[in-house]
Amino acid sequence: MNLIRPIEPRDFPALVRFAHESGHGFTSLPKHDAQLQSKIDRAEVAFHDGPNAKGGAGFLFVMEDADSGEVLGTSGIEARVGIEDALYHYHLSRVVHSSRELDIHNTVDVLTLCNDYSNATEICTLFLTGAARARHNGYLLSRFRFLFMAQRPQLFADTVIAEMRGRSDSEGRSPFWGWLQKHFFSMDLADAVHRVGMGQKSFIAELMPRYPVYVSLLDDDAQATIGQVHDDTAPALKLLQREGFGWRGYIDPFDAGPTVEAQRDAIATAARSCELRAQVVPHINGPTSLITNTRQAAFRAVLMPAQQGDNILNIDDATARALDVCSGDPVRVASME
Structure with a gap:
């Protein structure tokens, strides 16, 4: 892992x-x-x-x-x-050089430092x-x-x-x-x-x-x-x-x-992610998911199987150890698509 x-x-x-x-x-x-x-x-x-x-x-x-x-x-x-x-x-944009009198119309690309x-x-x-x-x-x-x-x-x-x-x-x-x-x-x-x-x-x-x-x-x-x-x-x-x-x-x-x-x-x-509570179980048959704990200095993230329930995320022991979380701790998860 x-x-x-x-x-x-x-x-x-x-x-x-x-x-x-x-x-x-x-x-x-x-x-x-x-x-x-x-x-x-x-x-x-x-x-x-x-x-x-x-x-x-x-x-x-x-x-x-x-x-x-x-x-x-x-x-x-x-x-x-x-x-x-x-x-x-540099920003790529276009400018127009046009003369109605001469019936000339040219569009050119320019790069502008910004x-x-x-x-x-x-x-x-x-x-x-x-x-x-x-x-x-x-x-x-x-x-x-x-x-x-x-x-x-x-x-x-x-x-x-x-x-x-x-x-x-x-x-x-x-x-x-x-x-x-x-x-x-x-x-x-x-x-x-x-x-x-x-x-x-x-x-x-x-x-x-x-x-x-x-x-x-x-x-x-x-x-x-x-x-x-x-x-x-x-x-x-x-x-x-x-x-x-x-x-x-x-x-x-x-x-x-x-x-x-x-x-x-x-x-x-980010848009499809959600915060749930971890539930550590012996075995997981769920889809592979991107999972993080919610800390900053002790942040951890893994890509492991998980199974979402009613406000909980079932994860196995190895995933819990990697994330340094226990049952009841908050985690953020996004499905792998």
Whole structure:
């Protein structure tokens, strides 16, 4: 059985390993020990602040093999983004150039640098080791976050976003960034991503084009990547689309990957979840369900068989131990669909 729990100091070696395994373009896992340790420290503060967690809290979780203790993956939630550090996106929109006298009417796409998602909640830092990318581990590592938010909505914004990794080659080269680099920057994508991961974002406003960029001015390869995801990210995007996330034209300013959004209370897993009382029984024949306890610092989530009754959820002993609950304790559950 695999379970989800808050990250702890002992997970630092695993987080370092994930940062190196995640490859190019993964800004939320910088290959820098001090920054990774800071993420753990910040998460500890967020989890232990209870209902008084600050608006800019960062919650980071790990997936653990309950039998061996091996850490298999990580994912996180940023309660409010763009407050302490600016959050930049390009927004894809259209403008019309028209002349009635000449009977000419042209519609063109433009990219405008913006901070429109400031104060939104972001789900982020989703990484699962290659050996664990089987069964329903990706489902568990992504969707439990929606139950965590549903249990404490006061900590999170109405709008939830996810920045999806854009297209790049095996060396981390992005056609979109290649065009920007040629005309406005003197650094490769890996350097730019590293700086963002280190919290150094001022160069974006200083060097990015100050005016809307006409998409037709970009080369064909750069245009083709706008709103497209990396092959490794495609399954994660499909999962979010099934949850109700959609793309409104916002892209990452480095690799042009799409940023998708949903309204917190309308996310499918959260909307169909409910809080029940645990009832521990010897055996369960019910459907596999996503189950969490209702705590914060001692949060746990699993994907296990369960059976709903009248205001109760029947679970077996192993599930109860993993969640650290007894009969009568509250749990939140969502069916696996």
